Amino acid sequence: MTTAKRKRMPRAERMRQMVEVAEQVFSARGYAAASMDEIAELVGVSKPMLYEYFNSKEGLLLACIRESRSVLREVTEQATVGAATAEDALRRGLLAFFVFIRERREAWSLLRHEMALIGTPAADEVEETRRQQTDLIAALMSGYFDSGDELRAEAAAEFVVGACERLAIWCERHDEVSPEMATEYAMDVLWSGLRSRAR
């Protein structure tokens, strides 16, 4: 019964627990409104412990963002492994993303909202997450597209990431839109273009 009523926890376990609680509090209240005292209390530990492990409030936020990012990467990378065509790869990746944001709301909320701290590490961290996804897309696409204009390809990848991010936020307001439908909408514009729908 090592786990029974034990108050003291090994460092790694305590850290995981702190990140878990912090993710919830940050996404519920927002970074600014969340207080370290509250997080500490919910964890069942005193405030200096949080500082011992994460150095600062922002450090704790960083840990949460990194955690979310690694999950997102895992999920989207896995999704595209068996794709045969560019269209298929794109569709699978999109679906994985839209499933992720539905199933891991808190995680997504952090990635979505906490870009406030311009010039601080946290903002860079969120940008890094987008870059991760952009690179993934660029890499995927480079295998399928004619590599002409390098800049243009990069722009296209950015474009896809931004579009999907916004569509994901839109999905939050529309519970009736399933990840499959969202994917379908995204594919529609991205793959076929608006021209195909013009009168």
Place this chain on the structure above:
Amino acid sequence: MTTAKRKRMPRAERMRQMVEVAEQVFSARGYAAASMDEIAELVGVSKPMLYEYFNSKEGLLLACIRESRSVLREVTEQATVGAATAEDALRRGLLAFFVFIRERREAWSLLRHEMALIGTPAADEVEETRRQQTDLIAALMSGYFDSGDELRAEAAAEFVVGACERLAIWCERHDEVSPEMATEYAMDVLWSGLRSRAR
């Protein structure tokens, strides 16, 4: 010489001045790191004056965001008035947007970054700006597209806004990309779709 060395200013003028200074400070330091004391000092006035006029730090931020938004609206709406086709309207609107973010960096920075305060009025205010643009696009498009699936059309508009926002951020890192090129890249994906570039 009413404007010469006058210390006291009429309310409206002082407010405009405060918003102007605040816009710079917020975009330079970020909302969290900006202090009301500093803004007050730069304006050449004491802190309670800021509170007299804007009630809170967030109120001041709100005023800045609203200011930026109204300029953005002005600019993009004007740009699309004479468009003959959907393609033309889209292109003109995009160009106006990309010119705006280049010429009014501080204003854009606010709209871009200050979405941190989830659940607070400022976040809503930034969302409202996106909605403004989304509505604009949706209205424009509805004139040109077959109105089939309502939800799909809404999703497409969200998509365009998100994509452009991200592309705009990408442009910040790429000074060599002119507003015209950005517009071209955007049109390429949006109008023709990725399929047209697949091997």
Place this chain on the structure above:
DNA sequence: GATCTACCTTACTCAGAGTAGGTTACTACC
């Protein structure tokens, strides 16, 4: 059972948001 160390606490400092209450310059009217 002594000691060592990693986990944890109480009790502070300090910066910055927000406020209470008084002061001064401009205006309007006699």
Place this chain on the structure above:
DNA sequence: GGTAGTAACCTACTCTGAGTAAGGTAGATC
């Protein structure tokens, strides 16, 4: 020109929450 009224403004505070100093305690190891 003088004086009453008010809009603009200030000094000097409170209070919340991030971050820290210094010390206490459980549990492993010998």
